[in-house]
Amino acid sequence: MMGPQLMRKSLDSSKEFRIRLVTWNCCRGAYDAKLSRLQRLEPDVAVLQECARPLEADSDTAWFGSNPRQGVGIVARAPFRLIAEPVRAGTQSMFAARVLGRGTFTLVAVWAQPEPTYPEALRRTFTTYRDLLLSGPCVVLGDLNSSVAWDVRHGRSDHRELERQLREDFGLVSAYHVATGEQPGEESRPTHFWRWHDEAPFHLDYCYLPEQWLPGLKSVTVGSYEEWADASDHRPLTVGVIPPAEFTRAAV
8 A cells, every 4th residue: 555655745746647638429318327438438527518417516517508408518526626617608619617626727618519600609609718718727628510621521721720729829739639640630530420320430529738738748549439339429539648747736
């Protein structure tokens, strides 16, 4: 058994403090059942899209939406806890919470809606949440319903413009693309299978991290088609990151 002094040393070391972030569009269903399925990934903070409202709420959960059968849930496990930010008018595509623990950061949870189109909803909502995105460390996590592959099909540049906006305006970069070295639109690991078909793959789910966190990026994984085929048309995206020392030293 680890002695008290060694345990304290480990807890005080930023090298040992890794955060696991997960986003999964669970394609409807009871909150507890979907959360139970997700727990195999051992997330510290997770965003669930299309999940039903939980029967009970506490400092470990935040749920947003107007349809009790289909909304956006944010879940945290110790040492983290959540404080939900007020829902902002004019959009149902993004919601935010303060994540408190050994450091504090803002999580913007995304489930992009056609308001009236996905790209327009994302552009407008990032403007709506601009103050939070600039207020300190911020992570954008969720189902953006957006892809360079879709842009190419329709002769647009919406997702490229979104990536540019996140990088230049907010200093946020896609963890998946940094970890794999793949270019947007050339992803080898899809997160969505249109109409549940494995021959119709797309990459629509993302985790955008502060550029200052990228040296601590340790892992990015996407669930396989086979393992999650019975649960959703999306696959969970999991990111493991060690935040900078100044984050872990922040008082809460």
